[in-house]
Amino acid sequence: MMQALVTGATSGIGRAIALALHGAGYAVTAIGRDPVALDDLGRLGLHPLRLDLSDAEAVRNSLAGLAPDVLVNNAGMMPPLLPFDELDEADIDRAVSVNLTSALRVTRAIVPGMKARGGGHLFFTGSTAGHAPFAKLAVYCATKAAIGGFAQALRLDLAPHGLRVTEIVAGRVETGLYKDLLSPEAREAMYAGQSAVQPEDVAAMVLAALRLPKSVDVARFDILPTHQATVTGAQKKDD
Known part of the structure; x- marks a missing residue:
């Protein structure tokens, strides 16, 4: 059976x-780090692994015995929505x-x-905010x-070994990313009128990239709401 490893798997795009x-x-x-969400994934037949990715030794020890054919680096967080000079250093570091x-x-x-096995596919969840x-x-x-620069350079390093690398460039996706940063009313307005991509849409694109012949690498895919006409979310105006 093919194996996959997904970080940030307890909610949103990762789940x-x-x-x-x-x-x-x-x-x-x-x-992930949420024990309740991990237990839920375990009941669904996945293999949950509670792991603090900031702990280098724990990462090395926990992943040493794994041999995934697919790696999805999805773990991420949004710092407070403030001008840079007003951010706490702890928020920057995190x-x-x-x-x-x-x-x-x-x-x-x-x-x-x-590399030793001669194959594999790595995905990185980027963002239009990276571009x-x-x-x-x-x-x-x-x-x-x-993340975008790393993924594209890594692709060049790994291509001679038969590995594929894909950067996921997501626009507005309806997840809990802003849960602690925006009011419920602000989030409702952001996602009103089916104006956001759903996490399942991103997952479908990942499967589509995996199903392509091994000789084909989708280096990057941008996935945006139909009405998000630009990467910044501005609407196109009629001429």
């Missing part, structure tokens, strides 16, 4: 991808650790085995831009 891979026949190890360092750490642990500026999101933009 949808983990469940889609499970449904496609993969043995899925789902990494965003860099969760959004960037953890992906590098997990990838470093998994890639040698993929365009957004006010009050300087740190988030920086971490997602770094």
Whole structure:
């Protein structure tokens, strides 16, 4: 049975991808920190793994025995929506650790085995914020831009070994990313009128990329709401 490893698998895009891979026949190890959500995934037939990705030694030890054919680096968080100079240093450090360092750490642990086996597919959940500026999101933009640059350079490193790398560039997706940052009313307005991509849509794209011939690598896919006409979310105006 093919194996998959998904970080940030307890909610949103990560959970949808983990469940889609499970449904496609993969043995899925789902990494997260929420014990209740992990137990739920376990009841659904996935292999839950509670792991703090900021703990380098724990990551090395926990992943040492795994041999996934698919790695989805999805773990991420949104720092407070403030101008950069008003952010606490702790929030800056946490965003860099969760959004960037953890992906590098997990990838470093998994890639040698993929190379030795001569195959594998790595996905990185990026964002339109990594390719365009957004006010009050300087740190988030920086971490997602770094993920994009890393994924594309890694693809060149790994292509000679038969490994594929895909960057997921998501626009407005209806997840809990803003749960602690925006009021319920603000979130409702953001997602009104079916104006957001659903996590299951992103998962469907991941499966589509996996099903392509091994000779084809989707280096990056952008997935946006139909009405999100630009990466910044602005609507196109009629001429």
